[in-house]
Amino acid sequence: MDKLRQLPDNWHAFTNLDLALPGRGMREIDLVMVLEDRLLLIDLKDWLGPVVSKDGNWFNGKRDCGRSPVHKINENVRELTSLLRKFITEQSKAGGSSSKKLPYPWIEGAVVLTRANDRSGVSGSEISRVFSVDPFMRMLRNRGERDAQLGESPSRHTDFTTPEWIARFRHFFNTSTGIFQAGTRRYGGFRAKNDSPTFAHRDGIFTEFDVDEEGVQMSTGLLRRWDFTKADTRFQAEEGRATIVGREKSVIAWLDDRNPICGSSLLKPKVDDPDRGVSYWEVFEKRRRMKRLAEYCETDFQKSTPGERLELARQILASAKLLHDLKAAHLDIGPHSIWLEAPTTVRLSHLMAASFPEIESMGSARFQFLSSSTVPEDVLGGEVNPLRKDVFLLGCVVHALLFGELPAGSPPDWDAKVDRDGLFTTLHPWFARSLDIDKNARFADASEMLDAFNAAASSGSGEKSVIEGLDRFLTLKSQRQVFQAYPESELIQEDQRVAIWRTDSSDGPRVVKLWKGTAIGDLKREASRILAFLERAEAHIESPVPGTVVLHNVHWTGDAIVLVQDLVEGPTLLDEIEQKSQLSDPVQALRFFRELADVVNVLHDRSLAHGDLKPANIVVSSRDDAAEFHPVLIDLLDFSPRADGERLSKAYAPSSGGRFERDRFAVTRMVEEVIGTQQIKGDIWADIARAIDQCRIGPPENSTLLPLMEALDRALKPRMSEPIDYCSRSRPTILRSIERVTV
Structure with missing residues (x-):
């Protein structure tokens, strides 16, 4: 922007615009420049380089940045030429029959590299529209050089910088009404809800914001924006910055690798800034109704029950126990890093200062400047024991959760007077030990803390919080109300366990599934499992996974569970295996299963699993009657009493493993059933078969689909420059075009 001020004063610029095109989404426009003879649309790229164009995509270093700018x-x-011509024509008509027809401004585009000077990697067909910033500015100021490089403008006889024309452009590019909006910075598909941070580091090193995912209804996240200019100088350079950038992701990956249950109690990273500069950013997945402990104390404390708060406290300690069992310490536990959703959901965040067994030895306090929490050792001095530091911090957050405020003092200290109503007298000794100024007098770790908490907490409070949680889903109080809300238009299935029917609404057809009392079992024994099922359904509703059936509502009637979801049209994969029709083309089948693997991976990344994946639960869907087919997972959720065990199909389940392992095994089994029976032989199928073995054998067994995904990618994009014959039983044969692949 500073360089723009060096251009002639009569030139004009419109910056940071979003162009809304009906049915085609939003187009980002960094800069529109108004010169005497033309308009320039400029895409600014703040890349270090090297910049290379290949196969229609651009690469910044090793990173694939997508389609060519x-x-x-x-x-x-x-698009803009068409829209502006229409606007100018309307302006001419508005001037009356006597007014002179207005000329159309000539519009051109350019890509400007603000930090890279080497354009040698840009293809010859694009190089004429790509400039480094300083030569670009010099060229613009010299009209002869401008005409030589950009070409003479057909509208060169009109001066578009006159007040009359600038007024027209201001009207056209107006962001208050019309097709343009003020541009909003995007972070990997997420947009900040507003400019007000929800949390800021005490030294300003990072700030955090709530964000929404574009194009995904009710999918939210937590954005963290870093400002390394506020950090110690050793962390401002690229080498020092690299030890912090993405560190939390590494900690989570380490914990996930050793205990997936531990990973499911953390806010997971979704996307981050690939440039990793001084203004690095990262986005974490966060459910819409989840609140920080700090916000919960302000908005929900008064309306929550003591039993509900006790249960949440128990879940906080249980989440910390999972870390401590792996000899890892959080070291930044506080109201900012504890996330709650009543009655039982807890997540931890801010693990960038965490201590965990690392291959590379690190200074014990190297990352503690990132922490926003303090313990007596930080104030009074003395050696810090990571696990006992966590114990003190856990005592503080449980104090805040139960009493609505952190313990007073610097350093904080336990004072029984805070329990004004005596609701938690049995926990007073527990608080005294957790918050002891002497670290050696505290509990040794979160496991010991949790055991003592459970022993001291009043009995029955857990049962009460579960009942209160079920009441939250009691939106339809009887099965009669269910049938009134969702009238049957077609019965799909009914037996002793479930009733499934189609209902038609103004928003389209829906499928309603009702689990009867016989499928639920003893309510007293199954209450916690029913609540977990309802909350899992709610998680799908609030954060839908692309490639899975859309869920709309979940209800608890007191004696039945009701789930309302989209009606997904199309044959199932089971039909396809029997009929061999839609996926008979090898390329189509490879693409279908590559997409299926992606869907399962995204589902697992959100700590969700299908658990009973099989051909009958996958619809082969054609979007808008297109030639390509896509997988849609249905029957995402099923309930059965504890005594019956989990419902699964043995043909698509391994001999051991849980819901996640079953999903991965089922994908490999279906690939064998569809692709393995087609005319895909030779080296290609051998490569896929080896990948399936790697997925199943591990170690650990069925822990990843990555080898299969890579093998499918190789089959779809072979290293050869031309497509291959998938039918070959020996070495692949070069063909001239993809249309000639033989089935």
Whole structure:
């Protein structure tokens, strides 16, 4: 922007615009410059390079940045030319029959590299529209050089910088009404809800914001924006910065690898800034109704029950226990890093200062400047024991949760007077030990803490919180109300366990599934499992996974569970295996299962699993009657009493493992059933078969689909420059075009 101020004063610029095209989404426009003879659309790239164009994509170093910005800016030029011509025509008509017809401004596009000077990697067909910033500015100021490089403008005889034309452009580019909006910075598909941070580090090293995922209804996240100019100088350089950037992701990966249950209690990273500069950013997955402990104390404390708060406290300690069992310590536990959703959901965040067994030895206090929490050892001095530091911090957050405020003092200290109503007298000794100024007098770790907490907490409070949780889903109080809310238009299935029917609404057809009392079992014994099922359904509703059936509502009637979901049209994969029709083309089948693996991976990344994946639970869907087919997972959730065990199909389940392992095994089994029976032989199928073995054998067994995904990618994009014959039983044969692949 500073360089723009060096350009002629009569030139004009419109910056940071979003162009809304009906049915085609939003187009980002960094800069529109108004020169005497033309308009320039400019896409700014703040990349270090090297910049290389290959196969229609651009690469910044080793990172694939997607489709060429030259192609995208040219598309924007075409769209804007049409829209501006229409606007100018309307302006001419508004001037009356006597007014002179207005000329159309010539519009051109350019990509400007603000930090890279080497353009040698850009393809010859694009190089004429790609500039480094300083030569670009010099070229613009010299009209002869501008005409030589960009070409003479057909509208060069009109001066578009006159007050009359600038007024027209201001009207056209107006962001208050019309097709343009003020641009909002995007973070890997997420947009900040507002400019007000929800949390800021005490030294300003990072700030955090609530964000929404574009194009995914009710999918939210937590954005953390870093400002390394506020950090110690040793962390401002690229080498020092690299020890912090993405460290939390590494900690989570380490914990996940050793105990997936531990990983499911953490806010997971979704996307981060690939440039990893001084303004690095990262986005974490966060459910919409989840609140920080700090916010919970302000908004929900008064309306929550003591039993509900006790249960949440128990879950906080249980989450910390999972870390301590692996000899890892959080070291930044506080109201900012504890996330709650009543009655039982807890997540931890801010693990960038965590201590865990590392291959590379690190200074014990190297990352503690990132922490926002303190213990007596930090104030009074003395050696810090990571696990006992966590114990003190856990005592503080449980104090805040039960009493609505952190313990007073610096350092904080236990005072029984805070329990004004005597609701938690049995926990007073527990608090005194947790918050002891002498670290050696505290509990040794979170496991010992949790045992003592459970022993001291009043009995029956857990049962009460579960009942209160079930009441939250009691939106339809009887099965009669269910049938009134969702009238049957077609009965799909009914037996002793479930009733499934179609209902038609103004928003389209829905499928209603009702689990009867016989499927639920003893309510007293199954209450906690029913609540967990309802909350799992709610998680799917609030954060839908692409490639899975959309869930709309979940209800508890007191004697039945009701789930309302979209009706997904199309044959199932079981039908396809029997009929061999839609996926008979090898390329189509490879793409279908590559997409299926992606869907399962995304589901697992959100700590969710299908658990009974099989061909009958996958619809082969054609979007908008297109030629390509896509997998849609249905029957995501099923309930059965504890005594019956989990419902699963043995043909698609391994001999050991849980829901996640069953999903991965089922994918490999279905690949064998569909692709393995087609005319895909030779080296290609051998490669896929080896990948399936790697997925199943591990170690650990069925812990990843990555080898299969890579093998499918190789089959779809062979290293050869031309497509291959998937039918070959020996070495692949080069063909001239993809249309000639033989089935």
